[in-house]
Amino acid sequence: MNSSISANQLPRFIFASGIANLADGIAMVVWAWMASLLSRDPILVALMPVALRLPWFLFALPAGIVTDRVDRRRLILVMDCVRAGAFATAALIVWGAMPLAPAADNGTEMPVLFTALVLCALSVGTAEVFRDNAAQTMLPALVPHDQLERANGRLWSVELVGNALLGPALGAFLISSLLWLPFALNAVAFGLAAMLIFGLQGKFATARDGTRNWRLELRQGLAFLRAAPLLRLLAVITGVWNLLHQMVVIALVLYVQEILGLQAWGYGLILAVGAVGGIAGGFVADRVVRWLGPGATAQWMTLASAVAFAAIPLVPNEYALALVLAAFEFTGLIWNTVSVSYRQRAIPDDLLGRVNSVYRLLAWGMMPIGLLLSGLIVSAAETVIPRDAALAMPFVAAAVGAALLTGVAWRPLGSGFALVSEK
Numbered sequence: 001m002n003s004s005i006s007a008n009q010l011p012r013f014i015f016a017s018g019i020a021n022l023a024d025g026i027a028m029v030v031w032a033w034m035a036s037l038l039s040r041d042p043i044l045v046a047l048m049p050v051a052l053r054l055p056w057f058l059f060a061l062p063a064g065i066v067t068d069r070v071d072r073r074r075l076i077l078v079m080d081c082v083r084a085g086a087f088a089t090a091a092l093i094v095w096g097a098m099p100l101a102p103a104a105d106n107g108t109e110m111p112v113l114f115t116a117l118v119l120c121a122l123s124v125g126t127a128e129v130f131r132d133n134a135a136q137t138m139l140p141a142l143v144p145h146d147q148l149e150r151a152n153g154r155l156w157s158v159e160l161v162g163n164a165l166l167g168p169a170l171g172a173f174l175i176s177s178l179l180w181l182p183f184a185l186n187a188v189a190f191g192l193a194a195m196l197i198f199g200l201q202g203k204f205a206t207a208r209d210g211t212r213n214w215r216l217e218l219r220q221g222l223a224f225l226r227a228a229p230l231l232r233l234l235a236v237i238t239g240v241w242n243l244l245h246q247m248v249v250i251a252l253v254l255y256v257q258e259i260l261g262l263q264a265w266g267y268g269l270i271l272a273v274g275a276v277g278g279i280a281g282g283f284v285a286d287r288v289v290r291w292l293g294p295g296a297t298a299q300w301m302t303l304a305s306a307v308a309f310a311a312i313p314l315v316p317n318e319y320a321l322a323l324v325l326a327a328f329e330f331t332g333l334i335w336n337t338v339s340v341s342y343r344q345r346a347i348p349d350d351l352l353g354r355v356n357s358v359y360r361l362l363a364w365g366m367m368p369i370g371l372l373l374s375g376l377i378v379s380a381a382e383t384v385i386p387r388d389a390a391l392a393m394p395f396v397a398a399a400v401g402a403a404l405l406t407g408v409a410w411r412p413l414g415s416g417f418a419l420v421s422e423k
């Protein structure tokens with residue numbers, strides 16, 4: 001990659017990511033909470049977050065091809081503008097629909113509003129696929145490969161401050177005040193992020209010779225991943241883990257409302273406390289990896305997820321839940337540091353966009369399945385057990401799944417990273 005970006009512009013890139021992730025954090029609470037105000041049906045509540053994640057399954061591969069063809073900075077700029085427009089549209093739609101009809105136990109009393117918001121969420125999710133794929137391929141051009149763990153840890157810590165610490169709390173406060181306000185603020189945030197990216201100097205495009213052929217380019221990305229067993233393993237593990245994680249994330253929305261009796265602001269504060277654990281993980285991730293080694297780190301962080309999932313339905317109050325989520329985010333951030341840093345280091349730059357997109361198709365394409373599965377589990381369970389117990393079933397299923405995942409992946413992770421370190 002030919003890049004003329006100067007070192008003093010790296011903070012601009014990180015700041016833009018931080019602002020975009022602040023908006024993502026606001027949206028984390030707002031989309032699902034808004035759905036719960038329109039319907040109490042667990043499947044419909046899950047449907048709006050599904051619209052955010054479904055594009056990863058639909059567009060991850062095209063995003064990789066586009067990322068390797070165009071200036072990645074410009075792609076990020078355009079996608080941030082698309083998200084700003086989608087959130088502005090959502091703000092106007094919600095403002096025009098006020099006041100809301102009471103939430104129905106089955107279906108929704110405001111199908112037009114619900115459908116319009118789902119379409120806005122789908123637009124935001126589609127832009128996110130292209131934006132995030134391009135952004136992740138830019139970092140290896142900004143730092144030496146031997147500093148990727150440190151750079152990723154710092155970048156993700158900044159992103160977590162917005163995405164999981166400030167964003168959810170701010171989103172919860174805003175939606176409890178004026179329903180349309182968090183959507184409007186997100187439109188402004190993504191507009192500001194786009195302005196920061198616009199100000200970056202440099203050309204972030206790979207030099208490509210010959211006629212462009214998307215089938216050939218996609219086959220090249222698939223062939224590289226097929227020939228890299230450790231990358232394939234990490235993609236599968238991340239995909240299954242993301243499925244389980246999304247089951248937990250969407251189940252928490254109704255669980256904190258109906259079991260813990262929390263309002264939006266309380267839910268946002270719990271997520272914010274959990275984010276503190278992730279931020280701490282970002283600052284120590286490189287030291288943990290050096291201490292344990294990447295293989296052992298990946299093994300133990302995967303096991304920690306199973307423990308955290310199992311603990312959630314056992315907590316007595318919101319304070320204990322916040323501590324569990326903090327421990328979960330801490331270990332999850334360290335896992336991501338191992339996985340993404342190895343991927344960025346192992347994949348050639350001219351293939352990074354395509355291989356990264358194939359990887360993320362496997363890893364992120366499972367998210368909408370997890371969201372829907374969570375709603376289906378609750379709906380099926382409450383036909384035979386009380387609703388209180390049914391709301392805990394996604395956590396139980398996620399804990400069992402994570403434990404099985406750990407058992408299956410334990411030895412391959414250890415041997416895979418050991419083989420890489422010998423080369």
